Amino acid sequence: MDAIVELENVSVAYAGSPDLAVRDVSLSVEPGQFVCLVGPSGSGKTSLLKTINRLAEPAAGNVRIEGRDIGQYPPHELRRRIGYAFQNIGLFPHMSVRDNIGVTLSLLGWPRRKIDARVEKLVDLVALPRPYLDRAPAALSGGEKQRVGVARALAAEPKIVIMDEAFGALDPVTREALGERYRDLHRQFGVTTLMVTHDLQEAALLADRIVVLRKGEIVADGAPRVLLRSGQADAMFAAALRQARGMNALLDGRPA
Numbered sequence: 001m002d003a004i005v006e007l008e009n010v011s012v013a014y015a016g017s018p019d020l021a022v023r024d025v026s027l028s029v030e031p032g033q034f035v036c037l038v039g040p041s042g043s044g045k046t047s048l049l050k051t052i053n054r055l056a057e058p059a060a061g062n063v064r065i066e067g068r069d070i071g072q073y074p075p076h077e078l079r080r081r082i083g084y085a086f087q088n089i090g091l092f093p094h095m096s097v098r099d100n101i102g103v104t105l106s107l108l109g110w111p112r113r114k115i116d117a118r119v120e121k122l123v124d125l126v127a128l129p130r131p132y133l134d135r136a137p138a139a140l141s142g143g144e145k146q147r148v149g150v151a152r153a154l155a156a157e158p159k160i161v162i163m164d165e166a167f168g169a170l171d172p173v174t175r176e177a178l179g180e181r182y183r184d185l186h187r188q189f190g191v192t193t194l195m196v197t198h199d200l201q202e203a204a205l206l207a208d209r210i211v212v213l214r215k216g217e218i219v220a221d222g223a224p225r226v227l228l229r230s231g232q233a234d235a236m237f238a239a240a241l242r243q244a245r246g247m248n249a250l251l252d253g254r255p256a
Contacts, residue, residue: 010061083153
């Protein structure tokens with residue numbers, strides 16, 4: 001199967017510095033995969049993720065989406081093709097929930113009736129009551145805001161969604177529930193998801209594939225159970241992954 005996202009020998013420098021946050025990384029992601037990028041702070045996870053929608057420009061290497069170099073896309077066009085959800089959410093405070101979810105659709109020129117239908121379907125799918133559509137973001141809880149962020153990321157029917165600690169600020173119960181909800185939507189819409197997380201439990205329970213970075217390089221890459229059983233992951237990573245709640249079910253129930 002052809003890759004939908006390809007990174008070839010990608011290096012990324014820290015802003016305003018010649019030092020590299022990512023060093024000569026190659027990564028190929030097939031359509032429909034759910035990939036989590038994990039690693040300690042400063043390992044290059046977010047820098048690598050941001051190259052996919054040109055929020056960070058590689059110092060070296062190539063990034064391709066569906067076989068096309070991303071440099072061939074105007075940045076705004078590329079970003080409208082890729083859903084993006086992140087920890088700080090970035091909802092527009094002067095817009096209603098309805099308009100926040102539908103903002104990309106408006107920029108794409110969708111007719112109002114079609115936007116409303118899409119937005120209403122999405123709030124149902126992320127389990128927000130429809131009366132919330134007319135609320136301002138300030139009237140929502142943290143978990144509700146994050147649901148709006150997920151709905152907005154999926155609004156334009158993207159093939160690819162990238163997520164940067166999207167659920168990191170939530171309490172554990174809300175985080176787990178929203179992660180499971182997103183995993184269901186990932187399957188339902190058939191999207192390809194790349195998620196940065198510090199939480200190995202979240203990675204183990206959500207991802208088909210975990211990519212471990214340290215000091216800007218990939219040190220392990222595979223399905224959670226494969227990483228545990230193959231000895232690829234270092235001792236600290238393997239121990240944390242074994243402690244992840246639900247790991248036994250994941251090991252028994254998921255394909256390698």
